[in-house]
Each structure stands twice: as structure tokens, then as C-alpha cells.
Amino acid sequence: xxxxxxxxxxxxxxxxxxxxxxxxxxxxxxxxxxxxxxxxxxxxxxxxxxxxxxxxxxxxxxxxxxxxxxxxxxxxxxxxxxxxxxxxxxxxxxxxxxxxxxxxxxxx
Numbered sequence: 001x002x003x004x005x006x007x008x009x010x011x012x013x014x015x016x017x018x019x020x021x022x023x024x025x026x027x028x029x030x031x032x033x034x035x036x037x038x039x040x041x042x043x044x045x046x047x048x049x050x051x052x053x054x055x056x057x058x059x060x061x062x063x064x065x066x067x068x069x070x071x072x073x074x075x076x077x078x079x080x081x082x083x084x085x086x087x088x089x090x091x092x093x094x095x096x097x098x099x100x101x102x103x104x105x106x107x108x
Contacts, residue, residue, distance in 0.1 A: 016077070038092060040090060054105070
């Protein structure tokens, strides 16, 4: 990668160590684990929200999701990025499913 060229696009592919040399399965895991996290959240979180309250689960997931998104921006290890994308999928699943149900409780 020639960083001095004006045509060079310096994005997270060049910033994450080992991503340009990673196997195809490692590259595909980045997107795949996001959906696996979403599915696991949809299987587990509704019961947890019924037990402890939707507001608490939603607020905790929003705070944790913000931390995970910040960590994704600063991540430079491909394997740690896969873990972060898995957690991101969990928190997006909570935000979408639990946030919608929580919002509908306030609508008459």
C-alpha cells in the first residue's frame, strides 16, 4: 500500500493487522458473527427483559453498544474485531427488538 499516493484509500482494511492477508473464512466471519449475535440476542433477551424490565435491559444494551462501537473504531486486531462484531450484533438485536416493544408500551 502506497500511503503517499493521492489515490490511496486508507480505510480499516489497511488499518487492521492481518486483514489483507487473512483467509476468506476469517473475512467472512466479520459479517457472519454479526448475524449470529443478533439471532442469539433474539433467543435470550426477551425472557431476560420480562424478568428484569425492558427499560433496564434497553439502557444497558445502549451503553454497552456504544462502548462496542467505539472499540470497533479503535480496533487493529482482526480476531478482536470479530468478537466486537459479534457483540455488536447482540446489542443491535436488543436495540431493535426490545426498543420497539418498549416504545409500543407507551403508545395508547
